[in-house]
Amino acid sequence: ILKRGFELQLVVESYPIGVFSQLVSLKLCACSSDWFRLILRQTPKLRVLRFQLQEKLLPNLFNIERFCNSSGDVQFQWERPSSVPQCLISSLEIVEWIGYKGTEAEKNLVMYLLENSGQLKTMAIRPLNSINLEEKHKMLQEISFTRRSSSKCQVSFT
Numbered sequence: 525i526l527k528r529g530f531e532l533q534l535v536v537e538s539y540p541i542g543v544f545s546q547l548v549s550l551k552l553c554a555c556s557s558d559w560f561r562l563i564l565r566q567t568p569k570l571r572v573l574r575f576q577l578q579e580k581l582l583p584n585l586f587n588i589e590r591f592c593n594s595s596g597d598v599q600f601q602w603e604r605p606s607s608v609p610q611c612l613i614s615s616l617e618i619v620e621w622i623g624y625k626g627t628e629a630e631k632n633l634v635m636y637l638l639e640n641s642g643q644l645k646t647m648a649i650r651p652l653n654s655i656n657l658e659e660k661h662k663m664l665q666e667i668s669f670t671r672r673s674s675s676k677c678q679v680s681f682t
Contacts, residue, residue: 545569548615551576560633564609571615576622604636612641620648625655626663635670644674649681 544563549572552560564570619637624630638647649667651660664681 542566543568548572550574561603561605564605564611568610569615570611572618572620573616574620574622575624608640612637613643615643616641617643617645618648619644619646620650622650624649624651624663626651626659626666631663631666634667638667638670638672638677638679640673641677642673644672644677647677647679649679651681 544567546569547567548569550563550567550570551574552563553576560575616637619634619641621630621634624634634647634649637644647667649663651663655663660681664679667679667681
């Protein structure tokens, strides 16, 4: 997890205490939606959120296989938070997903963000290079038909 150029190393089992009231940009490993649910509640001013499946984003204290299966897929179903986090209502403007695979959990998370982010301007999705053109087209169609809370939101799929 990155905070304005400083690296914060947090272990999922030790949830952060307090609120990151000045955090405006965050990069998360895309292999754990637990992080996502936890962090959004603690970042009321978050403007930029990036998901990326990348081993080097995780602390060296634990093994990525504990959180992802062998293909790096999210291991569990996405569960909607009981209430919409403040940053989605008032500040989140950019979401970027690098290495999107189109799993059910990933798709549900993207749809949740589109449906609940009132200030969202850009949803940029970059599927894995190994995904064929036909699958990419299907993913784009599924996401394009999702209702958006923000009328300014543009979805890019590259």
